[in-house]
Amino acid sequence: MITLKHVAELAGVSTSTVSRVVSGKDVVSKSVKDKVEKAIKKTGYIPNVNARALANKNSTSIGLVTPDLSLAFFGTLAAGVIDAADDLGVTVDICNSRGKDQNNLNAVKTLIKRGFNNILLDESHCAESKILELCAEVPGLVLMNRFIPQIAERCVCVDNVTGGNMAASYLLDNLHNNIAFITSNSEIADPFDRIHGAKIAMAKRGIDTNNCLVAQAAPTIDGGKQAVLELLNKSDEFTAILAYNDNMAVGAMNELQDRGVRIPDEISVIGFDDLAISTVCRPALTTMHYPIREMADYAVKLSLDLTSSKKTLGTSHKFIPKLIERSSVSKI
Amino acid sequence: MITLKHVAELAGVSTSTVSRVVSGKDVVSKSVKDKVEKAIKKTGYIPNVNARALANKNSTSIGLVTPDLSLAFFGTLAAGVIDAADDLGVTVDICNSRGKDQNNLNAVKTLIKRGFNNILLDESHCAESKILELCAEVPGLVLMNRFIPQIAERCVCVDNVTGGNMAASYLLDNLHNNIAFITSNSEIADPFDRIHGAKIAMAKRGIDTNNCLVAQAAPTIDGGKQAVLELLNKSDEFTAILAYNDNMAVGAMNELQDRGVRIPDEISVIGFDDLAISTVCRPALTTMHYPIREMADYAVKLSLDLTSSKKTLGTSHKFIPKLIERSSVSKI
């Protein structure tokens, strides 16, 4: 293994000088710099990341803590994070919390102890106070897919209210005034925000939003099936379903189709996320595109920015989802 | 940050002693060990990976190099690897090669330079010689989902021939003697092996396998659509399709259904992988379960085993897929 020392000897300078040339953090005279660079090229020297991390008291990796990579949503998120990090020459360590609530926080603590300064956390369930604590401890902690006002500039999330609004507006524009909601029973803000946004759109068109049909269930395919059943028991008047996410939407469609309901002729369905599943199901699902890739990219940059001396990323913002028209909503 | 030194002071011993109880590599008297362990617990000490890697000249993480995490197959694989590693107290660094061929190898090289001794590589396209080179260089390199005879004991893969055989046998058992194949156009062994296995089953029952209907395309949903179209152009006699994987199977089913073909009444379809999509599509897909989780688990242990002094994992073997009956094959 070629070290600084080898390069230094070849160039006839001290290791400090070589270090300075390599890191570029300090001024080195042109002539010496040239000598050193020549020696580096000749030896094929590559800095040892571990030694560097040790001396710098920080890691060159960023940590990603996510509930379950085997779910398409998080897999895509992880892929985005890795790619973005890769472009910046940093690697990413991923922790899977296997869905167990407490694990996410534990994973973060472990990363902290391992010297990670940059952590991307996707955690929707735990108390805000816990997250605020972590944020205070880790300057490079970025929260994904959740918004906490006190740390707005460190949250990378989607504008759920606007997303819900856009989805409902699309339904309304296509004359589906009787919208039923299938939503997640997770105790997080997202489902409420989306419905809230939808109701704003409805109210704007003079539709009463006080007696909306709403069914809650797990945010999964099965949950979608259950929820739609609940809906069916309550009423048979709705002509459109606004689902919390693609999985629930597909579950609902499957269940309806199994019962002979034609989609979108009799009932239209709109999802949220735009995962692969939405192109696979029949009819292909019209849904709100969740800009996961862009968000992953931003999150990586944000975290790195937070721990660098010169901040470049300024204002906080929420990402706006985008409507993807496919075939699950009947059009006028 | 809590270091060995803190623990040592609290326990009233030297850092060497603490190091020894932590690593377990040397004998420490019971009484001292207890003291130290108490101190460790009290302080919540966690070894600094960078320092450790530096001193040991190796890393405590294992690296996973995989084509694209946003694909369900690899996401599941990654989740399995992370969980298995987690159980053993090691973390995993993931590199995404974004499908670009050469990237996989580059990712491996980067990991090597960073001092990784344990690398899990999923690379189906590059030349065998390149992989053999890497294997020679990195003792803890394990190859996933690909078999190379010279390094059989370092390959973790599925028995594709048997898998293909089982799938075809199931079709045959249900009186589908006219089987058409939809296969991947990737230049890897898997598609051939699966068809080969299928033909063995057919031959065993006296069916001529020389004029089998085969259509190749990308191993994706779209590829499945294209392939089934090609099949339809060539013949209308087949009553069953054996697809290379679930994605192709679903693509084929969708396309057939769009053309009014009833599945499984008119044509039966069987897939391979058992990804989430196979339960989502309609009819739910009968498929060969790919034991990704078990394989991920084994791969992690194998890699660690390869770099440890005391080998425990002996014989090499291939994992056998398992038939999952759902509703896409009509039964007798």
Next chain:
DNA sequence: TTTATTTCTGCAAGCGCTTGCAGAAATGAT
């Protein structure tokens, strides 16, 4: 009890890189 063994613990150097500090060299001002 003394001596030979065995077992345990601490010392100190080293893994490769970074950086505050201070001395050397170069530049400018007088």
Next chain:
DNA sequence: ATCATTTCTGCAAGCGCTTGCAGAAATAAA
């Protein structure tokens, strides 16, 4: 030519952990 500045380079300590070596303590043998 002399002294004050500024610029550059090297020294050496330190990041946290490991480990060969040797001395101390405990055990066994005589």
